[in-house]
Amino acid sequence: MKSLASYVFFGALSVACLLVSCKPDMVADSLQKVPDPPVISRRNPEETLTLFLTGNTLGTLKPCGCSTGQLGGFDRRAAIFNRVPENKKLVIDTGKLLGGDSQQDSIKLSMIFEALTLLDYDAVNLSSIDLTLARDIGLLEDNIFKVVTASDAAIPSIFARDVQVAGRKMRVNAVAIDAESLDIDNLKNIFSDATEQLRLNILIAENLDCSDDSDILTAIEAMNIVDVIVCSPEADEPEVLSTGKNGLLVITVGRFGKYLGELTVGISKGDSVNLSYTAIAVDETLPVTAELVELYGNYQQMLKDYNLLEELPKIPLAEGLNYAGSDACQLCHGYEYDKWSIKKHAHAYQTLVEVGSQYDPECVECHVVGLKYESGFVNESSDKGLRDVGCEICHGPGSRHIEAALSGNDVVGLVSPKFGCNDCHTPEHSPGYGADKDGYFKKIIHWMEPEANKNVK
Known part of the structure; x- marks a missing residue:
């Protein structure tokens, strides 16, 4: 291998302010400050360097908590980082902190910058959306x-740090590139170094085709300058995409913060660099950091203060339809209503209240009726019949159906918009759903048809 100002004040929030779990029983015993856990390493930490690589968080501050077994959360990362001594690690985020550019994303970005500070990140790559919002809300100055x-x-595209590995001085270079505007020949200049010290050269690549037949990837490998390329992921878990004949390691860091990538760097005889890459799950058994839990509480409060629920644009329903609320269905569908009322769907809104997420539009949408539509749920002052996973989430707005029934006219069938199970039971929110759809379906049966799973409308 080679030799080696809209929201400007958000950033001023107290650093001692980050993540409440969506399930209070999973957090109640974890709010104390977490002591540094013992050092754990597959190799002697005195002989290796560990690079923790994160990225593609896409605005996911923590798992929603709607089911067990979920991965991720800024508040659990420190428990992994602290396994390695401070002088034997670097922590780098490879970009795409956000998944959009909404008002809620601006608030998230301020919280993420606070979290990265509390977690002692060494370098953070900002993708184009991240950069635009960070500049707009004044987050580009005075970061540690x-x-x-x-x-x-x-703004510099390169992070460089001299470190000690096995008693040897090594220069770690991490460079952000956009493959669409990359001048391959310029890589030699980017990584030039007058010294003869060992080097580890990492490319954090946007818009790069990382397939085996990629011309750019082939050209980079042929230069024998780059050691590691971080590509955009297609999977939640970090992956090793390829290991080239010249030792080039092509990897991803996963998505949504469910895993951390651990790149272990060692030196063999002859000054060759050895690299190994491992995915570490950020699972719910890890202890949380109190400051990060508190910071997430601040985020929830800001969503309330900025009335984001009320600010959501509303889509008109077709043909003058309105949502009537679940209570209106009870008159004619008493059996179904009574059965539904003892199911978890009938108490979905309260689960948000218990963890302070009832002001978060991203959470509320799947816990109420018609959030994005006119006459649907707006906020906690809305008709209580619009709370929870009610009748009209699955069956559509019922005003015309009810009017016809009460007037003695022919009953009108229910119409769209209707949510399907998959709209809310996504892999992120409900990891076990995909493998057990029948089991989940049986939990919500509240009608009398003998073959309910075939006849439900």
Whole structure:
């Protein structure tokens, strides 16, 4: 191998302010400050360097908590980082902190910058959306971590740090590139170093085809300068995409913060660099950090203060339809209503209240009726019949159906918009659903048809 100002005040929130779990019983015993756990390493930590790599968080501050077994959360990362001594690790985020550019994303970005500070990140790559919002809300100054980006020539694209590995000095270079504007020949200049010290050169690549037949990837490997390329992921778990004949390691860091990538760097005889890459699950058994739990509470409070639920644009329903609320269905469908009322769907809104997420539009949508539509749920002052996973989430707005029934006219069938199970039971929110759809379906049966799973409308 080679030799080696809208929301400007968000950033001023107290650093001692980050993550309440969506399930209080999973958090109640974890709010104390977490002591540093013992050092754990597959190799002697005195002989290796560990790079923790994260990225593609896409605005996911923590798992929603709607089911057990969920992975992720900024509040659990420190429990992994602290396994390695401070002087034997670097922590780098490879970008795509956000998944959008909404008002809620702006609030998230402020919280994420606070979290990265509390977690002692060394470098953070900002993708184009991240950079635009960070500049708009004044987050680019006075950070303890190095900000790099390939999206603005006025901001450095390279992070460099001298470290000790097995008693030897090594220069770690991490460079953000955009493959669409990359000058391959310029890589030699980017990684040039007048010294003869050992080097580890990492490319954090956007818009790069990382398949085996990628011309750019082939050209980079042929230069024998780059050791590691971090590509955009297609899976939640970090992966090793390829290991080239010249030792080039092509990897991803996963998505949504469910895993951390651990790159272990060692030196063999002859000054060759050995690399190993492992995915570490950020699972719910890890202890949380109190400051990060508190910071997430601040985030929830800001969503309330900014009335984001009330600010949501509303889509008109077709043909003058309105949501009537679940209570209106009880008159004619008493059996079904009574059965539904003892199911978990009938208490979905309260689960948000218990953890302070009843002001978060991203959570509320799947716990109420018609959040994004006119006459649907707006906020906690809305008709209580619009709370919970009620009748009209699955069956559609019922005003015309009810009017016809009460007037003695022919009953009108229910119409769209209707949510399907898959709209809310996604892999992120409900990891076990995909493998047990029949089991989940049986839990919600509240009608009298003998072959309910075939006849339900």
